[in-house]
Amino acid sequence: MSNRKPVITLENPTVEKAAEFIKEALSKRKAVILVGNCWVDYKGRASSKLEPGERIVMIKEDGSVLVHRPFGYEPVNWQPAGCLFQTSARGETLQVRASRKNPSESVKISFDKVFLLSSMSLIDRGEFSLHASESDMQRAILFDPSLLEEGFKPISYEKKVEPGFVDVYGVDREGRLVVVEIKRRTAGRDAALQLAKYVNFVKTVTHRELRGVLVAPRLAKGVQTLLTRLGLEFKSLEPKKCADILRRSETLKLVDFFEKKQP
Amino acid sequence: MSNRKPVITLENPTVEKAAEFIKEALSKRKAVILVGNCWVDYKGRASSKLEPGERIVMIKEDGSVLVHRPFGYEPVNWQPAGCLFQTSARGETLQVRASRKNPSESVKISFDKVFLLSSMSLIDRGEFSLHASESDMQRAILFDPSLLEEGFKPISYEKKVEPGFVDVYGVDREGRLVVVEIKRRTAGRDAALQLAKYVNFVKTVTHRELRGVLVAPRLAKGVQTLLTRLGLEFKSLEPKKCADILRRSETLKLVDFFEKKQP
DNA sequence: TGCTAAATCTCGAAC
């Protein structure tokens, strides 16, 4: 066992003790958790005021700050990574100010009571992998183009056109060009319009016959009508199915690898 | 002083102690903070795997869960409010599973070491107010239409048209119809296209002369060209200025109120 | 409930 002590905790510290503790921790690039009664002022891209209440404040080693109320997924106030901190005890209040430039903004958090104060150096090199993202769907279609339709042949992907990027670009069995727009969930009006934009652009640079296909698990209400009006098509495809196919393709590669290595 | 003890803390608890403590806390609808070495599996709209590492886990009283790595604003895994929890100690691992229906998904967090475990009942009724949002800009223009231009008269706002909602809709001093699209920050190509969409629609239902004005603090590069090509206009307006005007209008109302109350 | 658009969106990649 290691005798590393990654977390140091104070319960109900005075405002002065808390300020010292936080300064020390931040100077060592540790993360800090603060629980107590506080109020918050934010000025920057917008401005906000949060009246007093009991909250959880998290300061991370990269200089990001989160103020969490006891409910809800989102922090009520925050600041992204890269902040500089000023911590002080002024009379009965502990004040932590996090500021950054570009955009210039700052969050001032004031406590009149701290229930819990912890500092910690956390070691986290664990890999994070997410499956069934839009790019997984794209890769699955490139790996197995019949997911789109029999006879489809991809030419390129993430192809730059004037208005943006075409997800997948290819030729169908009849030799017609196909522009494919992929969405990982129910596709709305915006997806149809985005595809139309790309198709219209490609029309200006080619005289070949051209199809536009929107790939998504399903369409929002009214979007099929819009697609039809725009002369576009819809192909239903589940992101999970794509993730499965990719997983299988990885397995195949592994099998391949071992067959080569151990003949 | 109150003798309420809102926070209870354990340092380096065993897996069994931790499981008991968490079950107890969640049954009382308390919030829980866990710091330790953990790995996470998520299955639901997508699926993800997070390899072991030291992280901060927050479970709130409304059943939301956040897994935070020691860096970055965003949680690496999470679950929104309304989850049900299963907590267990299995051999050397503490397992917390948060699941919900609609969409059906679950996050499984497994710890093999807990550094810090706290439960807390936080009281937070503080009011939160945010200024300088897009709707503040809209309200400011409705309150003082000369922010757009002298002689502008709003007719309606959030008006539904086929492609979406027109932010503000009015008449200029020459009697021409004006469609206004508001952005609270640098407006990009998409904002210009959105405005064009609305203007084009309104053109199909009226024969009156029609202007489209994009209101934003500034334009992204190349967007002025696009606007000109589309026959649209740009009016620079700072969200802060709008917030100030709204604040002043609130003050005016207060002044009004007191003058009526105390003649 | 479903859909639309905003957000102090954040984050990453590409130019």
Next chain:
DNA sequence: GTTCGAGGTTTAGCA
């Protein structure tokens, strides 16, 4: 640096 688009986006508002 700016711009663009994805996100397990979340959240709020409205039909």
